[in-house]
Each structure stands twice: as C-alpha cells, then as structure tokens.
Amino acid sequence: xxxxxxxxxxxKALGILLSGLQSLEYRGYDSAGxxxxxxxxxxxxxxxxxxxDLITLIAESNINTSATVGIGHTRWATHGSPSSVNAHPHxxxxxxxxxxxxxxxxxxxxxxxxxxxxxxxxxxxxxxxALLVDFYLKEHKDFKNAFFEAIGMLxxxxxxxxxxxxxxxxMLAKNESPLVIGLSxxxxxxxxxVSALIEYxxxxxxxxxxxxxxxxxxxxxxxxxxKKEVKRNTTKIEWxxxxxxxxxxxxxxLKEIAEEDEAVRNTIQxxxxxxxxxxxxxxxxxxxxxxxxxxxxxIVACGTSFYAGLTAKPIIEKYTDIKVDVExxxxxxxxxxxxxxxxxxxxxxxxxxxxxxxxxxKMAKSKGIKTLSIVNVKESAIARLxxxxxxxxxxxxxxxxxxxxxxxxxxxxxxxAFYIAQIKNYEAAKKLSKKLLEIPSxxxxxxxxxxxxxxxxxxxxxxxxxxxYLGRGICYPLALEGAxxxxxxxxxxxxxxxxxxxxxxxxxxxxxxxxxxxxxxxxEPFYSKSLSNCEEIKSRHGKIILVSSKKAxxxxxxIEVPDIDYDFSPFVYIIPLQLxxxxxxxxxxxxIDQPRNLAKSVTVE
Ligand code: AGP
Numbered sequence: 059x060x061x062x063x064x065x066x067x068x069x070k071a072l073g074i075l076l077s078g079l080q081s082l083e084y085r086g087y088d089s090a091g092x093x094x095x096x097x098x099x100x101x102x103x104x105x106x107x108x109x110x111d112l113i114t115l116i117a118e119s120n121i122n123t124s125a126t127v128g129i130g131h132t133r134w135a136t137h138g139s140p141s142s143v144n145a146h147p148h149x150x151x152x153x154x155x156x157x158x159x160x161x162x163x164x165x166x167x168x169x170x171x172x173x174x175x176x177x178x179x180x181x182x183x184x185x186x187x188a189l190l191v192d193f194y195l196k197e198h199k200d201f202k203n204a205f206f207e208a209i210g211m212l213x214x215x216x217x218x219x220x221x222x223x224x225x226x227x228x229m230l231a232k233n234e235s236p237l238v239i240g241l242s243x244x245x246x247x248x249x250x251x252v253s254a255l256i257e258y259x260x261x262x263x264x265x266x267x268x269x270x271x272x273x274x275x276x277x278x279x280x281x282x283x284x285k286k287e288v289k290r291n292t293t294k295i296e297w298x299x300x301x302x303x304x305x306x307x308x309x310x311x312l313k314e315i316a317e318e319d320e321a322v323r324n325t326i327q328x329x330x331x332x333x334x335x336x337x338x339x340x341x342x343x344x345x346x347x348x349x350x351x352x353x354x355x356x357i358v359a360c361g362t363s364f365y366a367g368l369t370a371k372p373i374i375e376k377y378t379d380i381k382v383d384v385e386x387x388x389x390x391x392x393x394x395x396x397x398x399x400x401x402x403x404x405x406x407x408x409x410x411x412x413x414x415x416x417x418x419x420k421m422a423k424s425k426g427i428k429t430l431s432i433v434n435v436k437e438s439a440i441a442r443l444x445x446x447x448x449x450x451x452x453x454x455x456x457x458x459x460x461x462x463x464x465x466x467x468x469x470x471x472x473x474x475a476f477y478i479a480q481i482k483n484y485e486a487a488k489k490l491s492k493k494l495l496e497i498p499s500x501x502x503x504x505x506x507x508x509x510x511x512x513x514x515x516x517x518x519x520x521x522x523x524x525x526x527y528l529g530r531g532i533c534y535p536l537a538l539e540g541a542x543x544x545x546x547x548x549x550x551x552x553x554x555x556x557x558x559x560x561x562x563x564x565x566x567x568x569x570x571x572x573x574x575x576x577x578x579x580x581x582e583p584f585y586s587k588s589l590s591n592c593e594e595i596k597s598r599h600g601k602i603i604l605v606s607s608k609k610a611x612x613x614x615x616x617i618e619v620p621d622i623d624y625d626f627s628p629f630v631y632i633i634p635l636q637l638x639x640x641x642x643x644x645x646x647x648x649x650i651d652q653p654r655n656l657a658k659s660v661t662v663e
Contacts, residue, residue, distance in 0.1 A: 060146070060158040061087065061132040062237065063254050064219040066228055067245025067275040071128035072116070074247070078254035079109045079130050081299060087132035088140030088436045092116070093147040093154035094125035095221050100154045104131075104145035126275070127228065129219045131156035134453055138181025140436055148185040150192035152223045153201075157184040158250050159215035159235035160327040167211060183328070187212065191220060201225040202272055206285070209270060214327060215320075219248050227274040232265035234323075239263040239271065239278060241292060246273045252295050253302030263290045309650045311457035311547070315636050319502035321452035321462040322629065325469045326494050334492035336477040342446045344402070344428050350481050354398040356427075357384045358418045359406035360660070362460040362542060363467060367406050368535035369628045370471035376625070377487040378478045387414035388663075397427055404474075405431040408455055408463035409659035410438025419443055432470045434463050448474070457651045458658045459547050461636045464539065465501065465629055469494065472626075490625065497629045504619050504633040511617055512634055515603065516641030522573055525550055526564060526600075527635075528557040528591060529577040530584040536577050536628055540635030547643040547653045557591045568600040575638070577631055580608040581624040605634050 061082030065071040075092050090112045091104025101121045105111050109132065116123075131146035138144040146156040161167070164183035171177070171189050178185045187208060194204035201222040209218070215234035222229075230237060230248055240247030240255040240262055247255045252262060265271060268283025269290070282288045297306065307313040314321075329337050342349070355374060357367035367384040374382045385395070391414065397403075403422040407415045410433040419440060422429055431444035434452050441447040450466035472494055479487030519525075525544055529537035538554035545552050555564050557576065568574070574595050578588035585608065592602050592612040604613035607621045617634045643650050 060134050060250065061254065062156050062158050062217055062219055062248065062250040063130040064128070064156075064228055064230075064248035065245065066127045066273060067242070068126060069245065070123060071125050072123045074258065075128050075130035076109060076113060077257070078249060079112075079132050081254045081257075081303070082132050082251060083109065087134045089133045089135070089142065089145035090131065091145045091147050092128055092130040093149065093221065094121060094123070095127040095154075095223075096122050096125045098223050100149065100221060100223055102147050102149050102154055104147065105142045106140050106145060127221060129154065129156050129221060129228070134451075135436060141181075143180050144182050146184060148180065148182065148188040150188050152195055153188050153191045153220055155184070155188040155191065155218060155220035157187055158217040159233070160324060161186060161212055161216065162214035162327055162332075163212070170211075187216075187218060188220070191222075195222065201227070202229060205229040205231070206270060215323065217250050227272050227277070230265065230269075230271040230273065232269045233267050237265045239265065239273060241278075245275050246278060248273065251302070251305075252297065253299055256295065256297060256299050256302045260294050260296055262293050262295055264293060265290065308644070309457065309640070311459050311461065311640055311650050314455055314457055314462045315633065315640065316505060317453065318462045318465050318505070318633065319498040321450070321466045322469050322501060323498035324451035324453070325466045326473065326497070329473055330491055330494055332492075332495070334476075334488050334490075336473050336480055336491055338448065338473060338477045341448045342430065342474075342477070344430065344446055346481050348400065348428065349402070349478050352378075352380050352400050352402055352478070354401045355380055355382045355404060356395065356397070356401060356422075357382060357404045357406060358387050358390050358415055360387045360412050360414050362464050362539060363406040363408060363412075363415070365535050365539035365542065366464050366467035366471065367404070368538070369532065370468055370475070372532055373472055373625060374475040377475045377484060377490070378482065380478070385418075387412065387418055391417045391421065397422075397425060401427055403427045403429045405429065405440050405444060406467055406471075407431065407438075407440045408434045408450075408460050408467075410435045410440040411659045411661045412440070413661050413663055416440050416443065430474075432467055434466065456658075458653055458656045459543060459639070459650070464632065468628055469497070493623060493626055497626060500620055500622055500630050501633060504630045505637070508617050508619065508634045509637060511615075512637045513641050515615055515617070516638060516645055519573060519603075520548070520642045520645035522571065523550060524567065524572045525552040526567060526572060526574040527552060527554040527577070528560065528574060528588070529554070530557045530588055531579070531581070532624065532628060533577040533579055533584065533631060536631050536635065537575075539632060540575065540577065540639070543636055543639035544642060546656060547639055547648060547650050548646055549648065549654070550642065557588050560591050560594060565594060565598065568595050568598040570599045570601070573601040573603065575603040575605065575635070576613070577635070578604060578606045579624050579627045579631065580606060605631055
C-alpha cells in the first residue's frame with residue numbers, strides 16, 4: 059500500500075511532491091523520501107518515519123529546491139524492515155526509482171545481477187529494479203530502452219516511476235498496482251492514487267496492466283503490454299480529496315472489502331514461491347528444531363482476530379499434527395493455562411495494541427513461552443513484544459469493522475501451518491500451499507459475483523431486528539464472524555451458532571421475524587446436514603439465506619460463491635457476509651466506518 063507521487067513541469071517539484079505524499083498519509087506508511095532532478099544531477103533525501111520527518115530533513119539539507127522534476131514515495135514495508143536505507147527512492151549512479159508492489163522473482167534477478175558483480179545493498183526488492191535499469195543503461199546508453207529491458211524481466215505487482223541523469227523524461231510502468239497520470243498545461247503528474255493529485259488536476263489517465271509510459275512536462279507516450287504505442291482515454295474525476303482517499307467508494311469499509319484480493323496477494327506473494335515453498339525464515343526467528351517438535355499452539359486474540367484463529371485451527375491441526383487451542387484474550391488473561399513443554403503462543407491483532415491480547419502475550423513471555431504475533435500495524439506494541447512477528451500486508455484498515463485484516467490473518471495462519479509442515483517434511487502440505495496463490499483472484503471474483511445480489515438482499519432484510527447465522531465445520535467460525543460484522547455496524551442482534559446446535563435451544567428463536575443465514579460449503583456430510591437444519595427452520599416459517607457454491611431450493615435466496623476447495627473456503631465464503639453487513643447498515647443509514655460505541659483499537663481492558 060505504498061504511495062507514489064511524481065512531477066515534471068514548470069513549477070518547483072518539491073512542494074507538489076510533499077503535499078501529494080501527505081495526501082497519501084491515510085494509507086499509512088513507515089518511511090518516506092523524494093528525489094529531485096536538476097539538469098544532470100539527482101539528489102535524494104529519505105527517512106524512516108513520517109512525511110513531517112522528511113520535511114525537517116529537507117529543511118536541514120542544502121538540496122537545490124528549484125528542481126522542476128522529481129519523484130516521491132511513502133513506504134508501507136513489505137520487503138525489508140522500515141528504515142531510511144530501505145526507504146524509497148532507491149538510486150544508483152544514474153537512476154532514481156520508486157515502486158509500489160511486490161517483485162515475485164526478485165531472488166532470481168538478484169542472482170542475475172550478482173553474476174555480473176552487481177550487489178544489492180538494501181533489504182528491498184525495489185533496489186533490484188533500479189540496479190537492472192542502471193545495468194541496461196550502461197549497455198544501451200538510452201534510458202527508455204534500458205527501462206523497457208528491465209521491466210520485461212519483472213514478475214509480480216508493480217507501479218514504478220523512474221528518472222535518470224542525462225535524460226529529460228520520466229519512465230513509468232504499471233502491473234497490478236495502480237498508477238495514474240495527472241494532466242495539466244505544461245506539466246504532467248503521476249501518482250499511485252488520485253487523492254495525491256486532485257488539488258492540481260481533475261484530468262487523469264489510468265494506466266493499464268502491462269503499460270509503460272514516457273512523460274515530461276509536455277509529452278505523454280504510452281505503450282501497451284505488447285510494446286505497441288497506444289492512446290489511453292482521459293477521465294475527469296470531480297472528487298473531493300476525502301472521497302478520493304476512499305477510492306470513490308462511499309465508505310472505507312467497502313473499499314477495504316474491495317481491496318481484500320490485493321491485501322491477501324501482498325501478504326502471501328513474497329512468502330510463497332511458484333512451487334509452493336513457504337519462506338518465513340527471516341520473520342520467524344524461533345528455532346526450526348523447536349517448531350518441528352511443537353506439541354501445542356495456543357492462539358490468543360479478540361473479536362474478528364479471534365475468529366481468524368478459530369477458522370485456521372483445523373487447518374493448522376490437519377497439516378501439522380499439532381494440537382491448537384484458540385482462546386479469547388479477555389478471558390485467557392485471568393486463566394492459569396497449563397502450557398505444554400513445547401508450546402508456541404500466537405497473538406493475532408490487526409492494530410497490535412489490543413490490551414486484552416497484549417496482556418496474555420506478556421504473561422506467556424514471563425513464563426518463558428515462545429511467542430509469535432500476526433499484526434497489521436508496523437512497530438505496534440504486540441509486534442514489538444513478541445519474539446517474532448509476521449505482518450499482514452493488508453495496508454491500513456481504517457474502518458472499525460475489520461475485513462481485509464481477517465482474510466490477511468488467515469493467509470498468514472495458513473502459511474504458518476504450511477511452513478511448519480515443510481519443516482516436518484509433510485509432503486501433503488506442499489501440494490496445497492500452492493493453492494494459496496490462487497486465492498486473491500477467487501476473492502476478487504467473489505466480490506464482483508455477489509455484490510449486486512447482496513445489495514438487493516440487504517434491501518429486503520435490513521428492517522429485521524434479529525438474525526441467526528449457522529455453519530458447520532470450517533464454516534462455523536465464519537458464521538460467528540458474519541454475525542459479529544452484522545452486529546457491529548447494523549446494530550441488529552445477530553447470533554452465530556454451530557448449525558448442529560439448533561435443536562439444543564436456538565430453534566426456539568425461529569419464526570417469520572428471525573431470518574437465518576446458513577454458510578454451507580458443498581462438502582459432505584456438512585452440506586446435507588445443513589440442509590436438514592434448513593428444513594427445521596422452514597417448518598417454523600423462518601426465512602433462509604444460503605451462502606454456498608451449490609444452490610438449494612429450500613433457501614429463500616442463495617448467494618452463490620465460486621467453487622473452492624473446502625480447506626480454502628473461508629477466504630471466499632466470508633466475503634458475502636462482510637458485504638451483507640455493509641449493505642444492511644447502509645440501508646439503515648448508519649455511520650458505517652465509525653459505528654456507535656466502538657473504537658478501531660481497544661487499548662483498555
Ligand atoms: C472487528 O470488526 C472489531 N472491530 C473488533 O472485534 C476487533 O476485531 C477486535 O477489537 C480486535 O482488534 P485487533 O485485531 O486490533 O486486536
């Protein structure tokens with residue numbers, strides 16, 4: 059979720075770059091930097107921290123601020139820790155470059171450069187791109203051709219802006235990560251997000267996957283993925299800056315559900331290769347031998363993060379043969395838990411500041427238990443307290459209701475399972491870990507395939523005061539999470555239950571005023587059993603919404619999701635539940651991003 063800004067025109071670039079970077083602050087970041095080009099010289103200033111820290115550094119420097127060409131960047135570290143060295147722009151003797159995304163094949167490119175005695179000096183994949191461009195620049199003596207050659211070697215997601223000494227233009231490249239060109243008389247802008255430029259222009263060109271562009275103050279040339287020169291349409295965007303920060307969505311929550319495919323892709327991409335090998339070595343500093351001999355994993359979390367742990371429990375147990383306990387933080391902190399000899403403690407927290415999760419983590423550490431955390435906010439308390447931390451790379455989650463963090467947490471939990479299985483040489487897991495690479499596009503398809511149905515459904519159901527959510531097997535914790543989503547933003551009382559438990563009490567709730575949502579993957583015996591539950595509900599005049607890839611006539615409505623392997627179904631089945639909560643709350647006119655009585659991070663008991 060990094061931010062890119064670039065400028066080439068008649069005005070001084072520095073002010074435009076800094077205000078653009080500040081407009082991207084809502085995306086969150088841990089470092090920032092700029093490069094300014096004065097004729098044949100490029101000066102770069104970058105730092106860990108906020109844009110304000112960068113501004114201070116620039117003021118203390120003697121950089122020539124009259125430059126009319128420059129690039130800037132705010133980094134949300136994916137590869138390499140937050141530091142001034144790892145901050146962008148990355149530069150070489152001739153080139154300075156900023157990048158948003160993840161280069162999947164950076165390891166093989168690093169080997170390619172090493173063979174030419176060119177070695178990277180930072181912990182980032184981005185530096186590899188700058189080194190490649192510089193290498194080809196020396197070969198071709200032409201920046202455009204060198205840039206084309208380097209970009210042609212990249213696999214993965216990228217939005218890139220680069221400048222070079224001796225050439226009066228900027229090169230851009232776009233693949234999966236967004237990049238827009240802003241148009242104005244005698245000046246050309248570039249950014250990863252309209253919100254960085256909306257105060258300067260309302261005319262934009264949205265580059266497409268595979269596009270490469272050459273821009274300067276009065277020229278824009280674009281080539282498509284086949285290197286054919288193309289004309290891209292200009293789009294007028296009349297948004298306010300705040301609307302632009304929501305990417306045109308009405309609320310951050312819907313934007314963040316729409317981003318889940320990118321959030322999961324960013325979380326897994328640099329940690330699994332195309333053969334399904336999982337790379338967590340640099341992040342899990344806990345001894346591999348210890349992991350190999352684990353006999354218990356204790357997961358502690360709250361709210362949605364707790365449901366992520368509950369969802370992943372059967373997967374971890376199935377693929378590692380290790381018993382997993384999943385505990386609610388607020389209860390666990392007062393419970394004298396009998397840790398086993400080889401016990402790993404995992405804390406899951408989007409914010410990394412939840413007191414009810416932080417305290418149990420501290421207690422586990424005080425008992426000498428090895429601790430690992432799964433956190434979304436860099437350098438947060440829980441991240442710093444644990445022996446190891448694996449960051450979800452979901453980007454900042456602004457809306458109080460947690461959505462993209464949930465699926466990103468699942469992705470990390472699945473990777474931990476496959477990583478431990480790999481250490482234990484469990485072949486079965488290896489075949490499956492590759493399936494994680496297919497998840498981002500399945501999430502994206504689910505969003506687009508179900509959004510309209512759910513909007514209509516929400517219009518029919520938003521006036522109900524009670525809802526029951528049922529699920530079996532791996533769908534049971536999804537029912538719990540779906541009910542929480544509905545509760546916290548629509549204020550409707552919604553209860554998640556194991557479907558088999560209906561006959562032990564909850565069925566007394568069923569009548570025409572209490573609809574039931576049933577989450578049912580077609581895997582047997584869960585599917586048939588869930589349909590029997592539907593029969594019981596129907597005979598008591600209860601309405602039924604079924605979430606499944608397999609329709610059933612008994613349901614008043616089926617939200618059809620794509621076919622997916624049972625073990626990976628949570629990534630897809632949760633999307634409609636998040637969307638339903640969003641649209642029901644929308645019809646009820648609630649303040650969706652800041653629901654009543656709730657905070658994004660509960661830092662008190
Ligand atoms: C989820 O939508 C809620 N906002 C809440 O349950 C949240 O998951 C819980 O407070 C835990 O927060 P954390 O993940 O930041 O620790």
